[in-house]
Amino acid sequence: MSNPILTLSHLTKRFDELLVLDDLSLTVHEGEVVVIVGPSGCGKSTLLRCMNALEEIQGGEIRLHGELVSKSSKNLTELRQKIGMVFQSYDLFPHLTVLENIVLAPMKVQKRSREDASKEAMALLARVGLEEKAASYPRQLSGGQKQRVAIVRALCMHPEILLFDEVTAALDPEMVREVLDVILRLADQGKTMLIVTHEMQFARAVADRIILLEAGRIQEEGTPEEFFDSPKTERAKKFLQTFTFERKRLEQPQSQN
Amino acid sequence: MNWTVIRQYLPLYRKAAGLTVRIGLLGIAAAILIGLFCTAVQRSRIPVFRQLVSAYIELSRNTPLLVQLFFLYYGLPKIGVPTNAVACGIAGLAFLGGSYMAEAFRSGVEAIDIIQEESAYSLGLSRGQTLRYVIFPQAFSVSVPAFVANVIFLLKETSVFSAISLMDLMFTAKDLIGLYYKTTESLFLLVVFYLLILLPISLLGTLLERRTRHAGFGT
Numbered sequence: 001m002s003n004p005i006l007t008l009s010h011l012t013k014r015f016d017e018l019l020v021l022d023d024l025s026l027t028v029h030e031g032e033v034v035v036i037v038g039p040s041g042c043g044k045s046t047l048l049r050c051m052n053a054l055e056e057i058q059g060g061e062i063r064l065h066g067e068l069v070s071k072s073s074k075n076l077t078e079l080r081q082k083i084g085m086v087f088q089s090y091d092l093f094p095h096l097t098v099l100e101n102i103v104l105a106p107m108k109v110q111k112r113s114r115e116d117a118s119k120e121a122m123a124l125l126a127r128v129g130l131e132e133k134a135a136s137y138p139r140q141l142s143g144g145q146k147q148r149v150a151i152v153r154a155l156c157m158h159p160e161i162l163l164f165d166e167v168t169a170a171l172d173p174e175m176v177r178e179v180l181d182v183i184l185r186l187a188d189q190g191k192t193m194l195i196v197t198h199e200m201q202f203a204r205a206v207a208d209r210i211i212l213l214e215a216g217r218i219q220e221e222g223t224p225e226e227f228f229d230s231p232k233t234e235r236a237k238k239f240l241q242t243f244t245f246e247r248k249r250l251e252q253p254q255s256q257n
Numbered sequence: 258m259n260w261t262v263i264r265q266y267l268p269l270y271r272k273a274a275g276l277t278v279r280i281g282l283l284g285i286a287a288a289i290l291i292g293l294f295c296t297a298v299q300r301s302r303i304p305v306f307r308q309l310v311s312a313y314i315e316l317s318r319n320t321p322l323l324v325q326l327f328f329l330y331y332g333l334p335k336i337g338v339p340t341n342a343v344a345c346g347i348a349g350l351a352f353l354g355g356s357y358m359a360e361a362f363r364s365g366v367e368a369i370d371i372i373q374e375e376s377a378y379s380l381g382l383s384r385g386q387t388l389r390y391v392i393f394p395q396a397f398s399v400s401v402p403a404f405v406a407n408v409i410f411l412l413k414e415t416s417v418f419s420a421i422s423l424m425d426l427m428f429t430a431k432d433l434i435g436l437y438y439k440t441t442e443s444l445f446l447l448v449v450f451y452l453l454i455l456l457p458i459s460l461l462g463t464l465l466e467r468r469t470r471h472a473g474f475g476t
């Protein structure tokens with residue numbers, strides 16, 4: 001692995017008494033796709049929100065290319081431009097059309113011309129198959145379409161790293177695929193990404209590295225093959241078991257195992 | 258109903274309506290500014306100012322406009338502040354309307370999910386840009402129905418101005434009844450003129466609501 005892009009060292013995050021992240025360190029390298037898995041409530045969303053300085057941290061530090069990311073960073077808006085984020089709940093701006101949603105930040109933050117930003121936005125929309133929705137409002141889109149637009153909106157800022165927080169968790173099953181396919185294609189293009197997901201098949205396909213987060217710490221870390229086929233820790237084995245289904249032999253005598 | 262009388266009275270009512278509309282619009286414009294200011298202060302984290310604003314809102318909402326007008330019109334000269342009826346009318350309406358507008362805007366701002374703010378920040382927008390391009394436009398479209406109701410409410414409230422001798426519609430009607438006892442004609446014109454002022458505003462409000470509803474929050 002080459003250049004480190006994002007470095008978290010000894011991160012500690014508390015909500016009052018509740019310790020959510022406990023001395024957590026993690027480095028994401030250029031072109032790497034890191035998938036974070038873990039039981040609900042273990043702090044995955046909090047971890048991503050810290051990386052964008054949406055949450056204050058109580059210890060440790062976060063650096064993007066060596067620059068400190070924190071709520072008090074003077075160049076916070078510049079840093080945030082370089083970190084794209086897509087949330088679990090649909091977060092498009094409902095009063096703006098799809099195209100306006102995408103070009104708002106490029107125009108207002110990066111001072112690009114409307115023509116330039118729109119041209120790129122349309123090209124990106126075409127790539128996710130939503131060209132003809134440019135003039136629609138978010139409420140006229142399905143959940144899967146909204147999430148694809150949210151991804152395009154983040155991409156249009158040319159971020160150096162993309163954070164995805166369970167972007168398919170609120171979707172109907174038949175829409176999950178269209179969103180995950182977009183993310184898979186981004187991985188093929190060599191984008192640096194940090195992905196929180198509960199879709200294990202997808203995690204296996206997209207990840208260079210999988211991390212299990214539990215009790216505020218990284219409990220296990222490895223390639224998808226290592227993680228899924230030969231987990232080392234008890235926690236990882238237990239976590240993976242929650243995704244497999246077995247019926248008792250009594251009920252299913254013709255079972256092949 | 259005597260139509261000759263009505264034709265005679267018409268110019269008087271037209272003049273009075275002009276005064277009602279002028280004071281009404283100026284007072285409402287000031288009320289909007291006060292409302293925006295209060296909303297901004299309440300969203301900020303400046304402790305003393307927030308409490309002052311809350312106190313103002315309670316005082317303004319829980320006293321009748323008539324009492325506020327009397328206070329301004331008869332009270333201010335007693336403490337040496339020269340004043341006149343028109344200025345008092347505008348100030349009174351602004352004082353009452355400011356709190357109503359503040360409440361309308363606040364409900365709008367509070368209806369916006371925090372995630373809207375966060376996703377704007379995550380795109381690199383500053384606090385100011387987030388308020389201007391993301392929060393205010395959405396807050397406004399939520400506030401529109403309450404805003405329109407306030408405008409109509411405040412225009413109707415102008416009918417108490419006659420109490421401080423402003424020659425508005427109410428004053429004119431009462432005056433004419435007292436002088437000539439043409440009660441039917443006087444009241445008829447009073448109703449007609451209030452409708453002439455308020456109906457167009459009501460219609461405009463409905464149009465505005467329809468135009469801003471595209472921001473529907475069915476996401």
Ligand SMILES: Nc1ncnc2c1ncn2[C@@H]1O[C@H](COP(=O)(O)OP(=O)(O)O)[C@@H](O)[C@H]1O
Binds near residue numbers: 020039040045046
């Ligand atoms: N704003 C907050 N205030 C207090 N506790 C919070 C807040 N946000 C999250 N938590 C708590 O922190 C823990 C981690 O939450 P979260 O990061 O959302 O978990 P995950 O995304 O892994 O499901 C949970 O116990 C949650 O209840």
Ligand SMILES: [Mg+2]
Binds near residue numbers: 044045046166
């Ligand atoms: Mg979460």
